[in-house]
Amino acid sequence: MRRTLPIFGVLAVLLVAIAVANPYFLELPGFLAFVKRAAPLAILAAGQYFVIVSGEFDLSVGSLVTAEVVIAARLIDGDPGATWPVIALLLVLGALIGLVNGAVTTLLRVPSFITTLGMMLILAGAVFLWTGGAPRGALTEEFRTFGRGGLGPVPWSVLILLAVVTAVVLLMRADFGRTLVATGDNPGAAALSGVRVPRAKTIAFVLSGLSAAVCAILLGGFAGVSAQVGQGLEFQAITAVVLGGVVLGGGRGSVVAAIAGAFTLEALFTLLNLYGISGALESAVQGVILIAAIALGSLTLPAWAARARTTNATTHTTPDPTHAKG
Amino acid sequence: MTQELRTPVPKTPTWRGLRDVGADSPARPVYLSLLALTVFAWILFLTDGGQFFSQVNTVGILQRSAALGIVAVGQTLVILAGSLDLSVAFLISLVSLVAAETMADYGVLPAIGAVLAVSALVGLVNGLVITRLKVHAFIATLGISLIIKGVLDHRYDGPAGSVPESFQRLGYDRIGPVPVSALLWAAIAFAAWFLLRRTPLGYRIYAVGGDPEVARLSGVRTDRVVVAAHVLCALCAGMAGLLLAARLGAGAPTVGSDGGYDLESIAAVVLGGTALAGGRGGVAGTVGGVLLLAVLDSVFNQLEINSFAKDVVRGLVLVAALAIYARRRLAR
Numbered sequence: 001m002r003r004t005l006p007i008f009g010v011l012a013v014l015l016v017a018i019a020v021a022n023p024y025f026l027e028l029p030g031f032l033a034f035v036k037r038a039a040p041l042a043i044l045a046a047g048q049y050f051v052i053v054s055g056e057f058d059l060s061v062g063s064l065v066t067a068e069v070v071i072a073a074r075l076i077d078g079d080p081g082a083t084w085p086v087i088a089l090l091l092v093l094g095a096l097i098g099l100v101n102g103a104v105t106t107l108l109r110v111p112s113f114i115t116t117l118g119m120m121l122i123l124a125g126a127v128f129l130w131t132g133g134a135p136r137g138a139l140t141e142e143f144r145t146f147g148r149g150g151l152g153p154v155p156w157s158v159l160i161l162l163a164v165v166t167a168v169v170l171l172m173r174a175d176f177g178r179t180l181v182a183t184g185d186n187p188g189a190a191a192l193s194g195v196r197v198p199r200a201k202t203i204a205f206v207l208s209g210l211s212a213a214v215c216a217i218l219l220g221g222f223a224g225v226s227a228q229v230g231q232g233l234e235f236q237a238i239t240a241v242v243l244g245g246v247v248l249g250g251g252r253g254s255v256v257a258a259i260a261g262a263f264t265l266e267a268l269f270t271l272l273n274l275y276g277i278s279g280a281l282e283s284a285v286q287g288v289i290l291i292a293a294i295a296l297g298s299l300t301l302p303a304w305a306a307r308a309r310t311t312n313a314t315t316h317t318t319p320d321p322t323h324a325k326g
Numbered sequence: 327m328t329q330e331l332r333t334p335v336p337k338t339p340t341w342r343g344l345r346d347v348g349a350d351s352p353a354r355p356v357y358l359s360l361l362a363l364t365v366f367a368w369i370l371f372l373t374d375g376g377q378f379f380s381q382v383n384t385v386g387i388l389q390r391s392a393a394l395g396i397v398a399v400g401q402t403l404v405i406l407a408g409s410l411d412l413s414v415a416f417l418i419s420l421v422s423l424v425a426a427e428t429m430a431d432y433g434v435l436p437a438i439g440a441v442l443a444v445s446a447l448v449g450l451v452n453g454l455v456i457t458r459l460k461v462h463a464f465i466a467t468l469g470i471s472l473i474i475k476g477v478l479d480h481r482y483d484g485p486a487g488s489v490p491e492s493f494q495r496l497g498y499d500r501i502g503p504v505p506v507s508a509l510l511w512a513a514i515a516f517a518a519w520f521l522l523r524r525t526p527l528g529y530r531i532y533a534v535g536g537d538p539e540v541a542r543l544s545g546v547r548t549d550r551v552v553v554a555a556h557v558l559c560a561l562c563a564g565m566a567g568l569l570l571a572a573r574l575g576a577g578a579p580t581v582g583s584d585g586g587y588d589l590e591s592i593a594a595v596v597l598g599g600t601a602l603a604g605g606r607g608g609v610a611g612t613v614g615g616v617l618l619l620a621v622l623d624s625v626f627n628q629l630e631i632n633s634f635a636k637d638v639v640r641g642l643v644l645v646a647a648l649a650i651y652a653r654r655r656l657a658r
Contacts, residue, residue, distance in 0.1 A: 057464075109652035110645055111602045117589055118645035125637030133634070235468060248462045284476020291469035295459035 007244050007260045010293065014267040021274045032158055038266035039157040040147075040215045040222065042259045044233060045240040046168045047211025049258035050204035052241050055184040055250025056105060056112035058205065060119035061212040061237060064097055065230030067127040068216035070135045073225040077137040087143070090213045097123070098209025102202030112205075120234070128227070135225050147221020157218045164214065168255050171207075180204060184250020239286070240265050243293050352599030353611030355650065360618045367625050374628055381503055383624065389498075391620035392507035393418075393566045393573075394590060395613065398598075399511075399518045400562025401591040402612045406522070407555040408535035408604030409456060409463040413471035414563040414591060417448050418582030420474050421567030426487025426577030434493050441564045448474070449560025453553030471588070482579040489575050497573030507569055514562060519609045521558075531555055535604025563587075593644050594619060599651060618643075 015025075024030040044061060051058040068090050075089070076082045101119055105112045128134075146156045171177055182190040183200045191197045219229055238248075244261030246253025268289060272282050364378070371378035378384075397414050404411045421441050428437035448470065455466040499506045522528035530551045533541040542548050570581050582588075592602075598615035600607025622643065626636050 104645060104649065108645075108649035110648040111596075113602060114593070114596055114648045115645055117593065118641035121637045121641030121644070125634040125639075125641065129632060129634040129638065239465075239468070242462075242465055248464055280479035281476050283472045283479065287469040287472030287476065290472065291455055291459070291461055291466060294461045294465050294469075295455070 006293075006296070007257050007264060011260050011264045011267060014264060014271055018267060018271050018274060021271070029153065032153070032155060034266070034270060035161065036155040036157045036222075037270075038263050039155075039161040040218045041233070041236060041240060041266060042161055042262040043164050043211050043218070044215040044237040045244075045258050045262035046164060046255060047208035047215075048234075048237040048241050049168075049244075049246060049253070049255045050180060050207045051112070052238070052246055052248060052258075053184045053250055053253055053255075054180050054201045054204040055187065056201060056204070057238070057248075058101065058116050058208045059113065059234045060097065060101060060116040060123060061208060061215075062230040062232060062234035063120045063123040063127075064094065064209065064212040065216040065219060065233055066227065067123045067230075068094065068213055069220040069225055069229050070127050070131055070227065072143065072216070072220055073135055073137040073139055074131060075137070076140055076143060078140060080140045080142055083140050083142040087217060090217060091210060094209040094211075094213025094216075095206050096209070097212075098206035099202065101209070102198075102205030105205065106198035106201050135227055137225070139220055139225060143217070144221035144224075147218045147223070149221075157222070160214065160218065164211070165256075165259060168259075172255050176200070176203070181251055184252075186251070236265065237262070239290055243290065351611075352601070352607050352651070353614055354599070355647075355654070356598050356611050356614035356618060359647070360614050360621065363618060363621050363625070367621055367628070370625060371628060376628060378624075385500065385503065385505055387617075387620045387624050388508035388511075389505045390623070391616050392505070392511040393569050393585070394587065394594065394619070395511040395616040396514050396562050396566040396569065397587050398591040398594040398612045398616050399515050399609055400559035401595050402598075402600055402607070402609050403518060403522075403531060403555045403562075404463075404559045405592070405595050405600055405602060406535045406604055406607060407531045407552050408538060409552055409555060410467065410592065410602075411452065411556065411559050411563075412464065412467040412588045413448065413452060413474065414559070414566075415582040415586065415588040416471045416474040416478065417445060417560060417563045418567040418570060418585070418587055419478055419577075419579050420448075420582075421445055421564045422571040422574070422581050423478070423482060423486055423577030423579060425568050425571040426485075426489050428487075429490060429493060429571075430488045434490065437493075438568065441568055442561060445560040445564025445567070446557050449557035450553065452560065453556035456556070457549035457552050475583075478579040485574070485576040485578045487571075487577045489571055494572050494575055496569060507573075510565070510569065514565065515609050515613050518558075518562075522608060527551065527554060532605055535606070537605070590619075593640075597644060597647050 018034075019025045022030070025034065044065070048058055048061065071093070072086055072090055075086050097119065101112070101115055104110050104115045110118075146160065148155075150156055151159060172180075179190070179195050179200050180203075182193070183195055183197050187197050190200075215233075216230070223229055240262035241253075241258040242248060242261070243264055244253065244257035244259070246258050246261075265286070268286065269282065272285060277285065368378040371383075376383075397418070401411060401414065421444060424444050425437050425441050428440045452463075452467055452470055455461050455470070456463050459466075461469070496506055496510070501509065520528075522531065530541070530546050531554075533544065533546055534548045534551045538548050541551075566587070567582070570585075571577050574581065594615040595607070595612050596602050596615075597618060598607065598611025598613070600611055619640070622640070623636070626639070
């Protein structure tokens with residue numbers, strides 16, 4: 001639990017800073033607009049969390065998002081009747097790509113960094129080979145509703161995000177979650193205690209692929225069709241997860257903190273925009289924050305501070321067994 | 327990897343160089359594949375009415391792969407040490423600009439000095455962030471590359487500076503049939519091979535990549551080794567940047583990222599049989615990996631295949647090669 005606390009502190013500070021610069025942020029529509037903007041990355045980060053906590057990487061999600069948006073535009077091509085079948089197809093495709101990633105990583109024992117790097121090249125190449133270099137077709141209003149529209153005042157993407165968060169939290173509390181964390185922590189020990197490690201890791205990749213599909217549906221609606229829609233998203237998702245205190249290499253960290261990491265990243269972008277820092281320096285600030293946050297999280301505290309912290313923890317809070325890992 | 331620790335000094339140095347093509351070497355499959363692909367390319371060119379081993383084609387292959395080859399040699403060192411460098415692409419862009427702008431004002435030698443200083447500094451920062459601040463190499467070098475990207479985006483809109491004629495010759499000149507850039511690549515690869523196989527630092531790089539804890543307990547100052555590997559990797563990226571600046575005649579803020587040197591160099595290294603987890607592999611395999619990618623490109627060009635299909639095949643080759651290596655390791 002201790003590891004997940006800093007990210008909520010940082011997020012709170014950033015949100016306050018945004019509110020100071022832009023009071024509209026405190027009103028419901030302003031805040032919901034922010035959540036709506038953050039939703040695609042948050043969902044993608046949740047998917048990436050499963051893969052990272054199981055000790056792997058998924059670099060393919062960025063091109064997968066691009067591929068899904070381009071495929072959706074080409075297949076729907078402005079025909080409202082095609083909306084729902086295509087959405088179903090996108091979800092199946094996302095899961096299928098995840099399944100292939102997982103199977104190649106676990107059965108063929110290719111390092112996931114290389115598996116998903118290869119998948120990234122294959123997807124990017126294949127989609128543009130198919131469309132002839134530039135995305136064609138158009139999305140329907142029904143499709144774009146998920147990214148743009150809302151149920152009354154609440155945007156659909158916020159509702160979808162809430163559903164995803166509920167689902168992943170329940171999933172991490174169920175047997176699967178414990179199995180997955182154990183797998184990432186020590187695959188050998190997990191296997192000896194009866195965990196089917198390849199199966200757990202493959203499911204993690206499938207979940208990541210599914211999250212990329214959902215992210216693509218939201219982004220397609222929100223941002224429209226382009227060949228750059230998913231560019232760099234894989235690194236942003238990994239950044240968000242790691243910002244949330246989840247350890248690369250697996251076995252440590254909570255999914256809620258990973259989602260909070262995505263919100264922190266989005267809050268940071270919003271704040272930089274508000275204070276008029278140009279898009280050019282945005283990535284530099286992102287880099288500094290990334291390194292600083294991880295460095296602060298991993299530095300060992302001086303002995304006296306650590307002691308004070310443990311006494312505080314034991315006197316004021318009862319240890320929560322479900323979060324003992326995080 | 328434990329073997330390197332137990333026998334840090336080879337007993338029979340005379341045949342040790344041959345080990346790189348020996349039966350148990352991780353570099354062997356890549357050279358066998360390279361041979362097979364070359365024969366295939368040769369036949370393909372013959373049936374197409376071309377000549378694979380024509381001077382134009384072989385020189386072209388060498389020239390195109392020199393920059394990636396130099397970066398990949400550096401990447402080999404960090405990967406062997408159990409680390410990884412994602413910042414090389416933006417470092418190359420930065421360095422090409424530093425080179426072109428310094429050359430325009432102060433001349434060639436100060437520019438080379440500035441380039442080496444800048445890249446050594448970036449490598450040092452990478453290494454220190456990883457070892458002192460204990461940030462995972464993936465995140466540390468990703469963060470550094472974001473910082474460099476921000477600086478580049480902020481300061482440059484397009485190509486800047488200019489490279490004098492005399493220095494542009496590095497990019498295109500040939501000594502006999504061999505391009506100078508390929509000679510530079512060969513020299514750097516040989517230096518790295520010598521470092522890894524003949525010097526204490528080389529053995530320590532293998533030891534740290536194999537098992538940092540065991541290396542530390544055996545008295546290796548692991549932090550220094552990782553920092554040194556990162557500095558050397560950044561220096562290699564710096565030299566690739568110089569080469570690209572010479573070829574373009576100017577510095578360009580996107581030359582590194584457009585070339586995809588970060589992920590592609592890692593791909594070439596693992597294609598050469600070096601384990602991504604570190605401690606196993608070598609420079610010879612990496613050179614083979616780069617050449618394999620280059621011959622593959624040449625085949626694509628001959629077949630006039632769409633550039634998007636190249637990405638698909640590259641991805642498949644990468645995954646298939648790694649699957650085969652994993653199989654071989656299991657079988658042993």
